[in-house]
Amino acid sequence: MKLNKILVYVIMILVLITSCKKDIVAGEVQDTEKKIECEEVEETPKEIVIDIDDIYNSVDIDIGYVELENLNEDNVPEIDLEYYPKDGDFILKKVSDGYICVSLEEYEDENALEDYLSPMVYRFNENGKLSWKKHYDYKTHVGKIGQVLTFDDDSFIFHIDSYQDWNEGRLINDNCYLIKCNKDGEEEWTKEYSNSNRDMLANILLSDSEEILIIGEWKAKDGKEYDDIDKGLKEELNNDIVITKLDAEGNMIEQKSFGGSNDEHVDIVGYDKKLGIIIEAISFSNDGPFAVDIIDKWNNDFIACIDEKNLEIKWIYRLVGGKYTTNNRFSINNGMVYMIVTQNNRNRQHSQSLITIDDKGNASKLITQTYDQMVDKFNSLMILQNGDIVIGEGNQYISSLRIFDDTGKVKKVIHDINLVPDEIIPTDDGGFIVKSRRQIKTVPQPIYVSCIWYDTELVMMKYDSNYNIEWRKTYDRYKNNPYWDCVIPLNNGKQITEIKTDYRKSCID
DSSP: OOOHHHHHHHHHHHHHHHHHHHHHHHHHHHHHHHSSSOOOOOOOOOOOOOOOHHHHHHHTTTOOOOOOOOOOOGGGGEEEEEEEEOOOEEEEEEETTTTEEEEEEOOOOTOSSOOEEEEEEEEEEETOOOEEEOOOOOOOOEEEEEEEOTTSSEHHHHEEEEEEETTTTTTEEEEEEEEOOOOOOOOEEEEEGGGGGGGGGGGEEEOOTTOOEEEEEEETTTEEEEGGSOGGGGOOOOOEEEEEEEOTTTTTTEEEOOSSSEEEEEEEEEETTTTTEEEEEEEOOSTTTOSSSSOOOOOOOEEEETTTTTEEEEEHHHHHHHEEEEEEEEEEEEEEEEEEEEEEEEESEEEEEEEEEETTTTTEHHHHHEEEEOOOOOEEEOOTTSSSSEEEEESSEEEEEEEETSSOEEEEEOOOOSOOOOOOOOOOOEEEEEEEEEEEEEOOOOOOOEEEEEEEEEEEEEETTTTTTTEEEOOSSSSSSEEEEEEEEOOTSSSOOSSSEEEOOOOOO
16 A cells, blocks of 8 residues: 555656646746747647656656567467457357357437447358348347357357446336347347346356256245245345256246255356256255255355256255365366365465366365465366366466376476466367466555556467467557457467457457
8 A cells, every 4th residue: 555655646746847847947938038029829738648657667666567579479360350349348159150249239229218228249251251230129228248159050149138227316127138049140039037037147058959058046935036926025035046948949948946045146157968057156045955054154155066957956066164166167078077176274375176076976186285375376277178187377477387187197387477377268279278468567566465557468378289389479459458458269279359440448358
C-alpha cells in the first residue's frame, strides 16, 4: 500500500511540475510582450498529456518485466477473420470446413422503444472469409452467449444467458433461450426458460450419442423446482443440482434433481464416453445423495461420476482434510479423471498432488510435492493424446512446464519460460500450445500482496511432439489496455487472430 501511495504522489508531483513550468514560461513571454507592443492572439491552452511510460522512466522504477523475443514468428499459422463481431463478445467454434461465431450484439431497430441485445451468428470458411451471417429475433437487455455446441453434421446449439437487471427503477427478468440450428443457420427448435432458473443452464454438454446434457442448479423443495411449488414456501427452498437430458430434437428424455436438506452447488463439469458425467461440486447437506458428515467449508467438496443413461450416481470421491482442487480444474482422458489437489498445512506450507480416479472411483497419487504457501506452483493441467501429462507451474518470474508419462515419471522439464502457463491446448500433431497473459508495466510488491499492473500482453508458444519449442509470438496491439488482445488457439495448431481494425471493445477468451 505504501508503494501505491508513493506512485500516486509521484504522478501528482509530475503533473504539478509540468503545469508550473508552463506558467513560468507563460509569464516570461507575457513580460516580453509588454516591452514590444503586439496584437494579442487568443490561443487555446494545450491539454497536458502524461504518458504512463514517461512516469515509469521518470521515477526509475524497476517493473521486473522481461521482454520475450519472438521465435520463428513467420511460421505462426494465423487466420485473420474477415469480420469480427462489433461488440467483441463472442464464442467461436471449429466446424468441418470452417468456423461458427456466435455473439450477442446491440441490434439496431428503429421501431424498438429501448435498446436491447440480440444474437448474431457468423459462418466463416477455413481461410476466415465470411460465408454468411444471420440475426435471430430474441431479445435481452443484458446477458451473454453462454455456450455453443456443435454436432457432427455441423448443426449447432447456442445458449442466451440473460441476467437480472434494474432499468429506471424496474427489475428486468428477461428469459433465457436454448436455440438449435442446422448447418446453414436455420432454426430447428427453441427452448425458453424463465430467468429464475437461469442457473439450471450453467453447463451444457454433448454425449457420445449426441444427447444434450444440461447440468446446473435450481431452487427446490423435496426435488421439485421452485416454479412448481407454492410461492409461500420460498424460505424453505434449498439449492439442488439438476441434470436435464434432451434428445437432438429438443425433447426431454429425463430430468433429475440431486439435493438434501441444505444447499448443493456445482462448480465444473465434464464428460467422458467411458465414465459418463463428471461434476465437481460442494454439499452442505447431511442427508441426500451427496450427504456430508461434518458441515465444514473445508470438508464438503467432492467429485462425482453420474451415469449418463439413467442419471444414477456411480461413485463419489470426497476432498476431506482441507483439500481442494487447484483452480477448479480437472482433465479427463480415456476413462480416467486427473486433477491437482492442494492441501493446507499448519506450517505455512502447501502440498500438491496429481491424483487420478478410475472408472470405479478408486484414487491414486501420481505426483506429490510441498512448497511455501506464498508461491504459486501447479496451476494448469492437460493430458495429451499419447497420455502424457503436462503441468504448468510457477509465476511470471519463476515458471516451468513439467511433462510426465501416465505413471507419473518425469519425461521433460522446460525451465524459465517467464510466463504463467494459464492454458495448455493439445494439438493434433502430438504437441501443444501454451497461452498466457503477462503483466507488463507492473509495480512489483511482495508476492503475498496483490500487484498493480497497467497493461498486459498475450503470449502464445507452440511445442512439437518431442516437446521442443516451434515458435513463440507476443501480441500487444492494444497498448496500455489490459486484456483486449484476443487469440484463439485451435487443436489443428492454427490460431484465430483479430483482423486489423481499429474498433474493439472487449473480448472473451
